[in-house]
Amino acid sequence: MQLLDVRNLTIELRTSETIIRAVDKVSFSLKEGEVHALVGESGSGKSLIAKAIVGVLNERWNITADRMHWRGVDLMRLTPEQRRKTVSQDIAMIYQDPSRCLDPTAKMFDQIAETLPENPTKGFFLKRNRERKDRVKALIHKVGIKNHEAVLDSYPHELSEGVCQKVMIAMAIARTPKLLIADEPTTALESTTRAQVFRLLKSLNQLKNMSILMISHELEEIAHWSHGIHVLYCGQMVEAGPTHKIFSQPRHPYTQALLKSLPDYEQGLAHKEPFYALKGTIPTLQHLPIGCRLGPRCPQAQKACVVTPKLTKHNGHSYACHFPLIKDMR
Amino acid sequence: MILDYILRRLGLLLFMTLMLSVFTFSISYLFPGDPLSNLSGVPSSNFAQHSELEDKYLYNSNYFVQYIAFLGRIFQGDWGLSFASGDNVFSHIVDLLPATLELSVYALIISIVVGVPAGILGSAYYKRWPDKLINSTTMVGYSMPVFWLALLLIMVFSLKLGWFPMSGRMGLLYEIPANTGFILIDIALAGFPYKGMAFLDALRHLTLPTIVLAMYPTTVLVRFTRESMLKVMDQSFIKTARAKGLNRRQLIIHHALRNALLPVIKQIGLQFSTLITLAMITEVIFSWPGIGRWLIDSIYQRDYPAIQGGLMAVSLFVILATIIAELTYTLFDPLSRNQAHGKV
Numbered sequence: 001m002q003l004l005d006v007r008n009l010t011i012e013l014r015t016s017e018t019i020i021r022a023v024d025k026v027s028f029s030l031k032e033g034e035v036h037a038l039v040g041e042s043g044s045g046k047s048l049i050a051k052a053i054v055g056v057l058n059e060r061w062n063i064t065a066d067r068m069h070w071r072g073v074d075l076m077r078l079t080p081e082q083r084r085k086t087v088s089q090d091i092a093m094i095y096q097d098p099s100r101c102l103d104p105t106a107k108m109f110d111q112i113a114e115t116l117p118e119n120p121t122k123g124f125f126l127k128r129n130r131e132r133k134d135r136v137k138a139l140i141h142k143v144g145i146k147n148h149e150a151v152l153d154s155y156p157h158e159l160s161e162g163v164c165q166k167v168m169i170a171m172a173i174a175r176t177p178k179l180l181i182a183d184e185p186t187t188a189l190e191s192t193t194r195a196q197v198f199r200l201l202k203s204l205n206q207l208k209n210m211s212i213l214m215i216s217h218e219l220e221e222i223a224h225w226s227h228g229i230h231v232l233y234c235g236q237m238v239e240a241g242p243t244h245k246i247f248s249q250p251r252h253p254y255t256q257a258l259l260k261s262l263p264d265y266e267q268g269l270a271h272k273e274p275f276y277a278l279k280g281t282i283p284t285l286q287h288l289p290i291g292c293r294l295g296p297r298c299p300q301a302q303k304a305c306v307v308t309p310k311l312t313k314h315n316g317h318s319y320a321c322h323f324p325l326i327k328d329m330r
Numbered sequence: 331m332i333l334d335y336i337l338r339r340l341g342l343l344l345f346m347t348l349m350l351s352v353f354t355f356s357i358s359y360l361f362p363g364d365p366l367s368n369l370s371g372v373p374s375s376n377f378a379q380h381s382e383l384e385d386k387y388l389y390n391s392n393y394f395v396q397y398i399a400f401l402g403r404i405f406q407g408d409w410g411l412s413f414a415s416g417d418n419v420f421s422h423i424v425d426l427l428p429a430t431l432e433l434s435v436y437a438l439i440i441s442i443v444v445g446v447p448a449g450i451l452g453s454a455y456y457k458r459w460p461d462k463l464i465n466s467t468t469m470v471g472y473s474m475p476v477f478w479l480a481l482l483l484i485m486v487f488s489l490k491l492g493w494f495p496m497s498g499r500m501g502l503l504y505e506i507p508a509n510t511g512f513i514l515i516d517i518a519l520a521g522f523p524y525k526g527m528a529f530l531d532a533l534r535h536l537t538l539p540t541i542v543l544a545m546y547p548t549t550v551l552v553r554f555t556r557e558s559m560l561k562v563m564d565q566s567f568i569k570t571a572r573a574k575g576l577n578r579r580q581l582i583i584h585h586a587l588r589n590a591l592l593p594v595i596k597q598i599g600l601q602f603s604t605l606i607t608l609a610m611i612t613e614v615i616f617s618w619p620g621i622g623r624w625l626i627d628s629i630y631q632r633d634y635p636a637i638q639g640g641l642m643a644v645s646l647f648v649i650l651a652t653i654i655a656e657l658t659y660t661l662f663d664p665l666s667r668n669q670a671h672g673k674v
Contacts (some may be wrong), residue, residue, distance in 0.1 A: 057571040065564040088575025099571040104665055105588045114584065115574045171574065 004030040007066040023235040037214040037222045039233035046215045092177035094185045098164035102156040109152040113175040139170040161188040183215045234293040240318030251319040253300045333530045352640045371411030371635035408573035408636035418641035426513025430620035437543035445548040449555025468549040480542045504528045539616045547601045562590040599655020603648045
């Protein structure tokens with residue numbers, strides 16, 4: 001069943017002079033139980049897409065989409081109140097900046113406890129209270145925090161960014177959502193807990209059939225267990241498709257460059273060997289090139305690239321390029 | 331940790347009081363006239379009296395010893411005699427300060443009770459008609475000079491409509507023994523037959539001065555609360571909490587209010603000094619027997635010991651109020667609780 005279906009999502013920022021199109025006609029869909037990844041450099045609009053789905057963007061951002069269906073219901077057409085109910089029931093998000101997304105004046109326990117779904121079991125006040133405490137404790141153990149008493153009794157500013165991140169994850173999985181949007185969930189974590197978090201997400205996906213939309217720029221981490229990858233560049237979807245196809249036969253020069261930039265540890269790296277990287281940097285939103293936004297940096301660019309390429313679809317693998325790397329295919 | 335903070339605050343209080351006392355002490359030497367009579371409040375005297383005063387005030391010792399003696403007298407309650415009345419300045423202050431405090435406290439309570447909810451309402455209906463109404467009303471109240479507002483209210487409500495008395499604290503019919511100095515409490519304590527009537531009369535006398543005095547802090551609080559609320563509601567943790575599934579009411583009560591009202595507490599403390607200043611003007615206009623009117627009268631009469639004492643009492647009070655507000659703010663705000671090093 002199609003869980004999330006987004007067509008031509010466009011996110012614009014109105015400034016006093018012009019309208020900046022930060023995300024340009026991005027389409028993707030997600031089936032139940034699938035893990036998808038949105039990858040791209042920072043500034044490519046990954047987080048914006050996630051926030052637009054959850055509906056937490058400021059009023060400055062103008063969001064338009066041909067459709068944004070959540071299990072057959074168009075989110076764009078709901079009233080804010082209905083939308084909040086639908087989203088909070090089924091979708092949870094792990095945010096990128098945990099310490100800013102937690103209330104600075106509330107203790108961790110209260111913040112986690114209020115995300116718990118209403119307890120159906122009736123009972124005495126004290127009993128219910130104890131149950132809440134146990135559930136919060138269980139959640140916090142699940143995300144790998146061992147000293148629960150100290151953590152639950154502290155304010156966000158007293159904890160490290162990593163612990164805050166874990167608390168955010170605990171809050172996100174508290175309601176066992178159908179879709180979990182994870183916006184770079186492991187940036188602030190050390191590598192052991194990072195592996196732990198990925199294991200947790202994987203098991204949630206496999207055991208509870210939870211769909212996950214991962215936003216990340218770490219390709220290796222998600223390559224093994226994601227079903228599909230969407231590559232974004234500067235707010236444009238450049239390539240999307242099943243993970244194995246993206247890895248084995250990238251059609252877009254940008255995807256190829258991304259894959260090439262991964263250090264290959266099997267071959268061994270020479271001392272101070274430079275990584276492969278595209279020349280130049282990602283353009284700022286005020287100075288976007290016309291046509292294909294990769295144009296100025298693309299090794300394959302030709303005259304035709306000043307026209308925005310259409311998305312070509314082939315066996316569930318789509319790419320937006322005038323000169324796809326078909327010759328590389330074996 | 332918190333004890334440490336309180337100790338630091340008390341240290342600050344001590345230091346500021348010290349500075350204040352040094353200033354007050356030096357005033358009697360800087361004022362025109364004989365420092366000895368400025369200190370004691372005894373005007374020109376004969377030789378025997380003069381030498382007696384010189385002995386008492388250690389006038390022939392150095393300034394430091396004189397200052398120590400001055401501190402000792404302050405603690406004993408011997409603040410000198412008023413030129414105008416010939417009575418002890420300290421007893422004047424004890425009589426008059428409660429009246430001012432009563433007025434200020436009621437005005438502050440009214441401004442909190444009215445201002446904070448109005449500000450929250452304004453932010454909840456941001457850019458819709460309730461917000462516009464509240465905003466324009468506060469703009470008018472904010473820009474209106476206190477003395478003018480007082481005169482207008484007297485004209486309308488006392489002279490035209492005759493609803494409220496024009497001046498004073500109490501009708502002449504009632505004789506209230508001053509126990510605490512707070513008139514409403516005194517009436518409650520007095521226990522005489524016409525208690526209810528006296529209470530009503532006192533309230534009627536209080537109404538106009540309280541409204542006048544409350545006007546400025548109320549408008550400041552409305553605007554401040556509204557701004558603070560809007561700022562907090564725009565922050566990402568509010569958006570996160572909303573996406574978590576909290577409804578508007580839960581959101582405001584659990585997350586927005588606490589964060590938005592913290593700076594408001596600080597603002598209330600800061601309003602206190604403005605309030606005392608405005609109270610002086612209000613007292614003069616409404617002939618309210620408070621310390622402000624007395625202080626202004628003393629300035630006109632060049633009653634130096636009275637100016638000195640009044641200044642000291644009022645400033646001490648403002649410092650105390652500021653520090654108490656600061657302490658409350660710190661008790662409520664987990665973020666500033668850790669910053670033990672104080673700032674004023």
